[in-house]
Amino acid sequence: MNAKANLKTLLAASVMAFGVSQGALAQGTIKIGSVLSVTGPSSFLGEPEDKTLKLYVDKINAAGGVNGKKIELVIYDDGGDANKARTFATRLLEDDEVIAMVGGTTTGSTMAMIPVFEEAKVPFISLAGAIEVVDPVRKFVFKTPHTDKMACEKIFEDLKKRNLTKIGMISGTDGFGASMRAQCVKVAPNYGMQILTDETYGPRDSDMTAQLTKIKNTAGVQAVVNPGFGQGPAIVTRNYAQLGMNAIPFYQSHGVASKSFIELAGAAAEGVRLPAAALLVGDKLPDSDPQKKVVTEYKQAYEGATKQPVSTFGGHAYDGLFILVEAMKRANSTDPQKIRDEIEKTKGFVGTGGIVNMTGTDHLGLDLSAFRMLEIKGGDWNLAASGS
Amino acid sequence: MRVLANQRFLTLAILAVVIAVLPFVFPSSYYFRVASLVWVSALAAVGLNILMGQAGQVSLGHAAFFGIGAYAVAIGPAHLGIPSWAALLIGALLSAVLAYLVGRPILRLKGHYLAIATLGLGVLVALVITTESSWTGGPDGMPVERLTLFGWRVSGSSTWYWVTGGLLLVGTWIALNLDETPTGRAFRALHDSEVAAQVVGVDVARFKLQAFVIAAVYASLAGSALAFMNGFINPDQAGFLHSVELVTMVVLGGLGSVLGSIVGAAVLITLPQALTVFQEYEHLLLGLIIIVAMIFMRNGIVPSLSSLLVRKARS
Numbered sequence: 001m002n003a004k005a006n007l008k009t010l011l012a013a014s015v016m017a018f019g020v021s022q023g024a025l026a027q028g029t030i031k032i033g034s035v036l037s038v039t040g041p042s043s044f045l046g047e048p049e050d051k052t053l054k055l056y057v058d059k060i061n062a063a064g065g066v067n068g069k070k071i072e073l074v075i076y077d078d079g080g081d082a083n084k085a086r087t088f089a090t091r092l093l094e095d096d097e098v099i100a101m102v103g104g105t106t107t108g109s110t111m112a113m114i115p116v117f118e119e120a121k122v123p124f125i126s127l128a129g130a131i132e133v134v135d136p137v138r139k140f141v142f143k144t145p146h147t148d149k150m151a152c153e154k155i156f157e158d159l160k161k162r163n164l165t166k167i168g169m170i171s172g173t174d175g176f177g178a179s180m181r182a183q184c185v186k187v188a189p190n191y192g193m194q195i196l197t198d199e200t201y202g203p204r205d206s207d208m209t210a211q212l213t214k215i216k217n218t219a220g221v222q223a224v225v226n227p228g229f230g231q232g233p234a235i236v237t238r239n240y241a242q243l244g245m246n247a248i249p250f251y252q253s254h255g256v257a258s259k260s261f262i263e264l265a266g267a268a269a270e271g272v273r274l275p276a277a278a279l280l281v282g283d284k285l286p287d288s289d290p291q292k293k294v295v296t297e298y299k300q301a302y303e304g305a306t307k308q309p310v311s312t313f314g315g316h317a318y319d320g321l322f323i324l325v326e327a328m329k330r331a332n333s334t335d336p337q338k339i340r341d342e343i344e345k346t347k348g349f350v351g352t353g354g355i356v357n358m359t360g361t362d363h364l365g366l367d368l369s370a371f372r373m374l375e376i377k378g379g380d381w382n383l384a385a386s387g388s
Numbered sequence: 389m390r391v392l393a394n395q396r397f398l399t400l401a402i403l404a405v406v407i408a409v410l411p412f413v414f415p416s417s418y419y420f421r422v423a424s425l426v427w428v429s430a431l432a433a434v435g436l437n438i439l440m441g442q443a444g445q446v447s448l449g450h451a452a453f454f455g456i457g458a459y460a461v462a463i464g465p466a467h468l469g470i471p472s473w474a475a476l477l478i479g480a481l482l483s484a485v486l487a488y489l490v491g492r493p494i495l496r497l498k499g500h501y502l503a504i505a506t507l508g509l510g511v512l513v514a515l516v517i518t519t520e521s522s523w524t525g526g527p528d529g530m531p532v533e534r535l536t537l538f539g540w541r542v543s544g545s546s547t548w549y550w551v552t553g554g555l556l557l558v559g560t561w562i563a564l565n566l567d568e569t570p571t572g573r574a575f576r577a578l579h580d581s582e583v584a585a586q587v588v589g590v591d592v593a594r595f596k597l598q599a600f601v602i603a604a605v606y607a608s609l610a611g612s613a614l615a616f617m618n619g620f621i622n623p624d625q626a627g628f629l630h631s632v633e634l635v636t637m638v639v640l641g642g643l644g645s646v647l648g649s650i651v652g653a654a655v656l657i658t659l660p661q662a663l664t665v666f667q668e669y670e671h672l673l674l675g676l677i678i679i680v681a682m683i684f685m686r687n688g689i690v691p692s693l694s695s696l697l698v699r700k701a702r703s
Contacts, residue, residue, distance in 0.1 A: 094418035107528045112620045175527035
């Protein structure tokens, strides 16, 4: 290898590396950023989020934009990699100079991006589930999805109504399952719940009969709770039916709240209960329900544009975008600090996830009423009869 | 010998100049961040190149050591009250010890068997990190305390640019020098033919183990640097895909070429950033570029380009 070769290669590499052209800054637009896991293992969350944001930003712009300015949406795909997410977060702030962000599909990528936004003092509305995103409260970080803690509480509330207090748990060891399991264990005593047996399975396991048999053979188990998402819970549900455990009430989490769960679990899903947002049962809500209008409109718009069944995950992006848009309207400014202050003042916002009332100490703003207890009947979501 | 020494000096000088000059053309600190990521990955790749390129052994579980380094600086200060800089050294030591203990039996294996054994090691370490959530925060990861040296809090993209750039420079210098020591020559003998090396008196098992331990320490230090830089770490960094990424950097850049490992890292880190303009086709193009590069530059980017230039210069 000679000197020339060395130099030329390096030059070529550095040109290739840093010759990234920068798009011209469009005048008079508001730049909103988003980092989503559109591909990779969390794509079933990120894809509907991506489609929802694009769909509604187009709608808002067609209607004249916000404060007379069009929104320019910059979306990057982190592929589920937290390290990449952080790089894109830096890019959004430093290079694209966005004034706010709606994104962060997974808890992992959200947690990796939080320090970047906190340091830059730019509001960040996260779409990730776990409670640690907003607990402790960080000045510039908000989130829209219900927390796993609320899901546990909703399930326990329902169990209490049915006078069931001794439960078995089977949890996935993925981020979602592990976090929710920990929250359930933590809040169980508040509802007088006794966890008799606590099993786990790996996110890619293909058979959970061993763990379920153990639960079945534990004397006194009155109900079973399964925190997890992805394909795991569908397999657990199938195994549950195969072992003839249907007589024991079975609870899934909001992590399975998409049509594909019912398709994967098939007939075994009959009678399974889960806490989920009103979005899934929009057409079954009574007309008096304040959320009915929002969720049916979102469902129609999303399904009309994408020809795919609506999921609660896209709904979280809808909520995040509109909380931000309304805050920008109230602030009548593009100053991130002022927008942040207005997001925190969000009151009575009716979203797909519930009615949002934020405060200085609550950057989520949802209470337990945001969750509906659903029961799967006839291959579809139904509102569970309370107290039965 | 003189020529070799010059070439070594030249590689190092070019790297130093590039590191020193780049900041003048960077428009924002986002570029510092990307460049720092390149230096960190390059450090791990340069280490892996000692094992793969010089000693000719495969490791498909190298991210395990990267993960150990990263989690050492996360867990040390958070759970055990160890200062960050000490945790960094402990992480490197742990990686070295683990590489030594595990390397002894598995480096007796060859080819596919060695690849599978190292793969197993990588999967195991990633599994432990994911499952021991009370220590590691589980699959969602854990925050990392900032590095403080003599009361100086190391933070900010440009600071880390210089720190990681400096680390890479030292790492490259050691790797280049190693090539010219008896150990380096033994590595190359191993690479060419194990039997021949044995016949001329090279202690095959010992040198393989040495290369493995050195590569592990490089990866561990790179992992620690990334963890400090991000202030946050999750198990992806110790996972199989990251191992594959490191191997790709070394092979793409050119097996056995120190500069190649750095170029390989630069390509793999910056290409996805440059390709975001193509949105949905990003991954498709990334794959395509790597395939095309490997078809037309079979020895890797740096060796292929340099031999091409040499040929052109002669004709």
